[in-house]
Amino acid sequence: MKSGLEDVVAAETKLSDVDGAAGRLIIRGVSLDDLVATSRYEDVVALLLDGLFDAHIDAASIRSQLGAARVALFAHVEAADPADPALLALPPVDAMRALLARIEDGDDLASAIRLMAAPAVFLPAVLRLQNGDMPIKPDASLSQSGDILRMLSGRVPTTEQTAGLDAYLVTISDHGLNASTFASRVIASTHAGLTSSVLAAVSALKGPLHGGAPGPVLDMLDGVGKPENARAWLSHALDHGERLMGFGHRIYRVRDPRADALKTALKPIFASGQADAGRIALAEAIEAAALALLRERKPDRPLDVNVEYYTALLLDALGFPRNAFTGVFAIGRTVGWIAHAREQTLDGRLIRPQSRYVGPLPKAA
Numbered sequence: 001m002k003s004g005l006e007d008v009v010a011a012e013t014k015l016s017d018v019d020g021a022a023g024r025l026i027i028r029g030v031s032l033d034d035l036v037a038t039s040r041y042e043d044v045v046a047l048l049l050d051g052l053f054d055a056h057i058d059a060a061s062i063r064s065q066l067g068a069a070r071v072a073l074f075a076h077v078e079a080a081d082p083a084d085p086a087l088l089a090l091p092p093v094d095a096m097r098a099l100l101a102r103i104e105d106g107d108d109l110a111s112a113i114r115l116m117a118a119p120a121v122f123l124p125a126v127l128r129l130q131n132g133d134m135p136i137k138p139d140a141s142l143s144q145s146g147d148i149l150r151m152l153s154g155r156v157p158t159t160e161q162t163a164g165l166d167a168y169l170v171t172i173s174d175h176g177l178n179a180s181t182f183a184s185r186v187i188a189s190t191h192a193g194l195t196s197s198v199l200a201a202v203s204a205l206k207g208p209l210h211g212g213a214p215g216p217v218l219d220m221l222d223g224v225g226k227p228e229n230a231r232a233w234l235s236h237a238l239d240h241g242e243r244l245m246g247f248g249h250r251i252y253r254v255r256d257p258r259a260d261a262l263k264t265a266l267k268p269i270f271a272s273g274q275a276d277a278g279r280i281a282l283a284e285a286i287e288a289a290a291l292a293l294l295r296e297r298k299p300d301r302p303l304d305v306n307v308e309y310y311t312a313l314l315l316d317a318l319g320f321p322r323n324a325f326t327g328v329f330a331i332g333r334t335v336g337w338i339a340h341a342r343e344q345t346l347d348g349r350l351i352r353p354q355s356r357y358v359g360p361l362p363k364a365a
């Protein structure tokens with residue numbers, strides 16, 4: 001048995017391919033670099049879902065369906081008790097998941113649209129409530145990214161900010177058989193429905209070894225403070241057995257291509273003075289020091305920067321609080337979870353692996 005099922009093939013998919021040795025990600029035949037350069041969120045939704053439902057799918061109709069679904073889903077926010085401790089005290093991703101659980105299960109495109117629109121409405125609403133502000137109604141005429149940022153801050157976002165969030169949502173839309181996607185496929189294989197698959201996937205995503213790392217990346221940046229402190233601070237963390245957040249990956253043995261895509265996406269926001277440019281300089285200094293230290297201390301284990309590192313800078317610059325980063329990840333990855341769930345339901349069998357019993361045997365009578 002391989003611990004962590006490393007290298008075990010558990011599904012065939014036409015959705016995405018992660019080539020860890022080459023540092024390459026392909027989504028439905030398009031390389032990530034090309035996809036980020038040419039696509040908005042709605043384009044990648046159409047790309048991933050095309051052919052998986054009976055209905056015709058194109059980016060323009062996805063945009064209007066998502067807009068209408070966001071507006072309809074706001075009823076769940078209006079119906080919620082704004083003083084409910086489950087909304088106010090839970091981490092934002094957990095509060096968002098609690099609201100998601102109210103959406104009925106289904107297997108059609110309308111269910112998929114609802115599930116992609118729901119976290120986009122619920123996360124900004126939860127963040128505003130937790131901040132003592134009233135949630136803002138969705139605007140169906142905006143793109144999903146533009147509306148998320150508007151519902152978060154109450155202001156119409158700049159072109160650079162909307163493009164930055166689009167680049168993020170496209171970059172993280174799908175990524176092979178990662179833990180949350182596998183969870184989604186397992187649930188889908190029982191024919192439980194898309195809401196159940198997405199809830200399972202959100203639950204897998206929130207762990208710090210999966211999608212919960214970018215918040216701690218910012219804590220690390222704050223801890224280091226100045227570029228000249230980087231090596232000493234990181235050495236101290238490694239001496240105490242800590243992992244450097246935003247580095248290492250189960251599949252990539254070279255640089256995570258998503259890190260570069262996000263680094264490119266965040267530059268216009270910083271270059272136009274919409275975020276503190278010193279933050280990028282600090283991040284680059286920490287990255288260089290971390291890579292040098294990891295190579296010295298783990299010469300046999302190639303450890304490079306992963307997607308979470310520049311995610312942290314980008315989402316911070318877009319105004320998301322760090323405790324919400326996992327929830328934003330879920331907004332972007334939901335389309336991938338749905339695509340895999342549909343692929344599994346259409347083509348796959350019930351997933352039911354075996355375990356090897358290594359416990360005690362019953363005593364003879």
Ligand code: ACO
Binds near residue numbers: 244247251303
């Ligand atoms: N910092 C320091 N050491 C590390 C790091 C790190 N970030 N990552 C791995 N190592 C070390 C481990 O301590 C281990 O050393 P050992 O053999 O001496 O015990 C060795 O490298 C191998 O580590 P594994 O646990 O086998 O690596 P695995 O493939 O299971 O883990 C993971 C990958 C979980 C991403 C890991 O690199 C990690 O914890 N990184 C930090 C958290 C992080 O950035 N998570 C986001 C991942 S991206 C995503 O999921 C979207």
